[in-house]
Amino acid sequence: MSKRQRVWISRPLFPDIVTRLEQYFDVVAETVDQKRSAEQLKGTLADFDGAIVGGSDRVDASVLDGNRRLKAIANLGVGYNNLDIPALTQSGVLACNTPGVLDESVADYAWALMLAASRRVGAAERWLRAGQWNGMRFDDWLGVDVHGKTLGILGMGRIGQAIARRAAGFGMPVIYHNRHRLPADIEEACKARYVEKSTLLRESDHLILVLPFTSENRHVIGALELALMKPQAVLVNIARGGIVDDVALAAALREGRLAAAGLDVFEGEPAVHPDLLALENAVLSPHLGSATEETRHAMATLAADNLIAALGHGLQAGHPPSPINTEVLGK
Ligand code: 8YV
Numbered sequence: 001m002s003k004r005q006r007v008w009i010s011r012p013l014f015p016d017i018v019t020r021l022e023q024y025f026d027v028v029a030e031t032v033d034q035k036r037s038a039e040q041l042k043g044t045l046a047d048f049d050g051a052i053v054g055g056s057d058r059v060d061a062s063v064l065d066g067n068r069r070l071k072a073i074a075n076l077g078v079g080y081n082n083l084d085i086p087a088l089t090q091s092g093v094l095a096c097n098t099p100g101v102l103d104e105s106v107a108d109y110a111w112a113l114m115l116a117a118s119r120r121v122g123a124a125e126r127w128l129r130a131g132q133w134n135g136m137r138f139d140d141w142l143g144v145d146v147h148g149k150t151l152g153i154l155g156m157g158r159i160g161q162a163i164a165r166r167a168a169g170f171g172m173p174v175i176y177h178n179r180h181r182l183p184a185d186i187e188e189a190c191k192a193r194y195v196e197k198s199t200l201l202r203e204s205d206h207l208i209l210v211l212p213f214t215s216e217n218r219h220v221i222g223a224l225e226l227a228l229m230k231p232q233a234v235l236v237n238i239a240r241g242g243i244v245d246d247v248a249l250a251a252a253l254r255e256g257r258l259a260a261a262g263l264d265v266f267e268g269e270p271a272v273h274p275d276l277l278a279l280e281n282a283v284l285s286p287h288l289g290s291a292t293e294e295t296r297h298a299m300a301t302l303a304a305d306n307l308i309a310a311l312g313h314g315l316q317a318g319h320p321p322s323p324i325n326t327e328v329l330g331k
Helices: 013-022 038-045 085-090 102-117 122-129 159-169 184-192 197-203 223-228 248-256 295-312
Strands: 006-009 026-029 050-053 072-075 094-095 151-154 176-177 192-194 205-208 234-237 258-264 282-284
Touching: 013 295, 038 197, 050 197, 050 248, 050 295, 072 184, 085 094, 085 176, 094 197, 094 295, 102 122, 102 159, 102 205, 102 234, 102 282, 122 205, 151 159, 151 197, 159 176, 159 184, 176 197, 197 223, 223 248, 248 258
Parallel strands: 006 026, 006 050, 050 072, 072 094, 151 176, 151 205, 176 192, 205 234, 234 258, 258 282
Antiparallel strands: none
């Protein structure tokens, strides 16, 4: 009998998913979620045919160097800026991600951050817990309204569209900007109007960023873009750190050039810039847009489906459901 393939799971995963993988592979599943250096990753991946990795595992040319064994990487996430796709393709390693299964949960969370930032939920709770509430004051903790305001969305893929669909209940007109304008039927279903980026920045009362992080869109929201926004506007980033210039954003929030921000992602996370930590008008969360039981389980299931199929097993053998560098398939 041929030797079983070996699979590495870089972080704690649902036990039922690990059990399923064990039907096909010898599995090494890490029990601690930790960031690993390129050298550590390189050393580990040398001994495996496939791996399930997460956003903090950066798999690039240096990690793949000399690895003749690795055939597939399944990313636990839809965004895959942690993977160097040309380097993986060059090494003949198939990369897969988890699109589709997290759209609604991430859209919910974008709304959670927008509402929390607009209504000052985080700061008011901290104040209450600190024992500072001595009685109701009519002019305390005034935020800005969400309902009826213009919702702007930068990046109108599946998650952007799910965010837009929720706006009807709040009576919010939706404008968006995207690399490509959406087909008319999708615009109609989302009740969203395409505008230029500068119009989006000028007209949005609440602006949500949902675009993938690529080398072209680093600091897509920087000092110049923030200067175009309304001083009463609220900015939400559930996409990736680095899309926003965090220092410029902190300055705009500090100086009252922006009302508030809701941020789930940061440049260089898990480190958060001290200027942001010092602000009461920023709601900050530790990259948990997709973090619900149901969605994380669905993401893990899809990652396992991808790996099983990519390594030639199961009903979808050779046809993983969500490959990225499809040119590697069949080679
Ligand atoms: C994270 C995400 O991957 O899917 C993405 O791109 O950003 C998230 O779902 C997830 O939170 C695990 O780090």
